Amino acid sequence: MKITEIEAIPIKYPLKETVHWAQGPITERRMVLVKVKTDENIEGIGEAAIFGGPNITTKTIIEKELSKYVVGENPMFSERIWEKMYMGTMQHGRRGLVICGMSGIDIAIWDLIGKIKETPLYQLLGGFKNKVKAYASAGFYTDNVNDIEILSKEMESFVREKNFTAVKMKLGRDPESKDEVFNQYKAVSRSSLELDFKRVKAVREAIGEKTDLLVDPNNAWNVKTTIKMVNRLEDQHLYFIEEPIPTDDKEGLKIINSRIDIPVAGCETAYTQYEFKELIKNRCVDIVQPGVTWTGGITEARKIAIMASAHHMLCIPHSYNSAIDLAAAIHLTCSIPNSEYVEYDQTDGNALTMNLIKNPFDIDKEGFVKPSDKPGLGIELNDRFIEKYIEDV
């Protein structure tokens, strides 16, 4: 069997209401759907992350550049294909858009391998379990004057109505800052820390003591602010704090992780096994969060998970794009012994998670989500939804 063609399809879904994270407003959700086609009419489906920049850039990198390393290859040689793409783009790749493009192709190739072998991906990788607990990932800031009340109700609904046993909320936004993207170089305002303290307290009250509470300041703080806030939040029994400071400051992460009692989790913004090697060996984090659609696909995320296992660290993959990303993350976590949760994006009923595929993922009564038992990722695309939201580039 040979790979004959790769197609990259940019998709954009506008959110009904603008929400904010620490680094600015979010008005839409975007992704690049990747299809790897073969001469035997079997097609693999993948996703490349896109968190900014024009979608046409990722599409061009995949179709005009990376495809030349992939077309003509046998999809069973996934490691060879990965290395060809990585070494071929050495001088301008290694992080960012090129690795996101590679991730989309690699996920599609693993979907293909599963279809060829008629085996679900998690079993192909070496099954460890057939379900994993999901945590509800949401809790953004709104512009509403009753923001804290809205947040508490939202987080409570994940527990009471949807059976989640863990929820994650955002921290780190400074409403006084006009240039949100430059937050990392500024002193964080006292009122924003006060606001975050109130938000966490209100959510803890709403979800009760038994639910795991995860917080994510999205790189907005510095070392001192993080330690101060974590100490102040001691009574709130946080499960982890995610990416509190910029990922580039690995020394800072190491200091934080050695001085606080809750685990530092990260880093979705780290790329490939090489950057995760630094995070893991220096104990910058206790919980490792590779994003399958932007750290190098299944091939690379699995290596990162194994590296974490060798250091007795949990691997809880980042998953914040579409149902394809979620499917890949579920299969990955079900194939490794060192995972407790998978991230399940719940932002305002994110349609890229709920409507992109015909068989979206349900949470059972105990808060578990199951990988499909169909071959590969086991997902079926909803073509009508996709056609409606294809971005004209």
Ligand SMILES: [Mg+2]
């Ligand atoms: Mg995050």
